[in-house]
Every structure is written in structure tokens, then in C-alpha cells.
């Protein structure tokens with residue numbers, strides 16, 4: 001059983017920040033399977049008529065959910081994702097899935113389609129990406145719940161690692177040592193490692 005996201009109660013914390021950013025102050029992790037939306041300025045419209053059909057999985061390298069959220073708040077970072085998932089299964093939404101987040105960079109998928117930011121949803125997992133840092137069950141629960149939601153909303157045809165789609169190959173290695181076997185249950189092609 002994949003647990004359901006226990007909704008958007010944490011949205012109520014929006015607007016109670018320090019006046020300089022939309023982040024709640026003091027920062028509190030949303031909690032297992034709870035979602036808070038903290039909008040990143042690093043986003044834009046998707047190209048007209050684009051079909052969102054791909055999920056890209058990342059590791060943050062940044063060690064905490066708070067620090068990742070703050071990085072996505074900084075315009076100078078020029079990066080964002082649609083969702084970031086903490087190790088305890090806390091979820092921060094950074095960008096609407098109907099908009100284009102900036103997570104993939106120069107990229108190409110197995111079909112030869114370039115610029116995955118146009119047509120993918122980017123999900124970041126808080127993980128050092130050192131090959132040793134684990135992906136706890138709570139974090140995987142939240143990721144699976146998001147995939148269930150995305151499959152209902154969009155005609156998803158593939159899940160890919162950032163490593164697989166980043167151009168040139170070797171530019172990215174995330175998510176390292178990710179438990180791909182657990183994601184076969186979705187019946188979607190999984191692309192990770194080195195493209196053939």
C-alpha cells in the first residue's frame with residue numbers, strides 16, 4: 001500500500017515568514033506525508049502545447065530540506081524543482097507542475113527529446129549523493145505517493161534519473177544508489193545509469 005499525502009494543511013503556514021521570503025519562520029519540517037508549498041522564483045511557463053510525460057529523480061547533495069528550500073528561494077541559484085522530499089517524508093512543493101521548473105539543465109531523454117525541463121516533473125530527494133547516504137522508507141513513501149498523483153494528472157511514460165538524462169553524460173550522478181527496484185511497481189520504464 002502506498003500511503004496518501006495527508007494534504008495541504010501546512011499551506012496555512014504560508015505568509016507567516018520573516019517578510020523577506022515565503023518560508024515559515026521558524027522553519028519546521030512539514031512532517032511525514034505532509035506538504036507545504038514554498039514557491040521558488042526560479043521557474044517559468046512550459047512551452048505551449050507541451051505534454052508533460054516524464055518524471056526526473058534527483059538527489060539534492062545539500063544535506064537538509066530547509067537548506068535546499070532556501071537554495072531554491074535564491075534567484076541567483078537559477079535552480080528549482082517541483083517537489084523536494086525530506087528524509088522524514090516531509091514534502092515541499094517549489095513550483096506548480098503546470099509550470100516549468102529548472103532542475104534538469106542541458107539534457108536529452110531515451111527518445112532523443114532535449115531540454116527535459118520543458119516536459120518533465122523534477123523531484124529532489126534530500127540525500128548527500130555520496131553512495132552511502134540512505135533513502136529512508138518514509139522518504140520513499142512520499143515519493144511513491146507523488147508518483148501516484150502525477151500518473152493521474154499527466155500521461156507519464158517514463159521515470160529517469162538526472163544522471164541518465166544530463167548532457168554530456170557524466171555531468172551529473174544523481175540519485176546515486178537509489179532503490180530503483182521499489183519503483184518497478186508503477187509499470188513504467190525506468191531509465192538510470194549510463195544511456196546505451
Ligand SMILES: [Zn+2]
Nearest residue numbers: 058059162174
Ligand atoms: Zn539532479
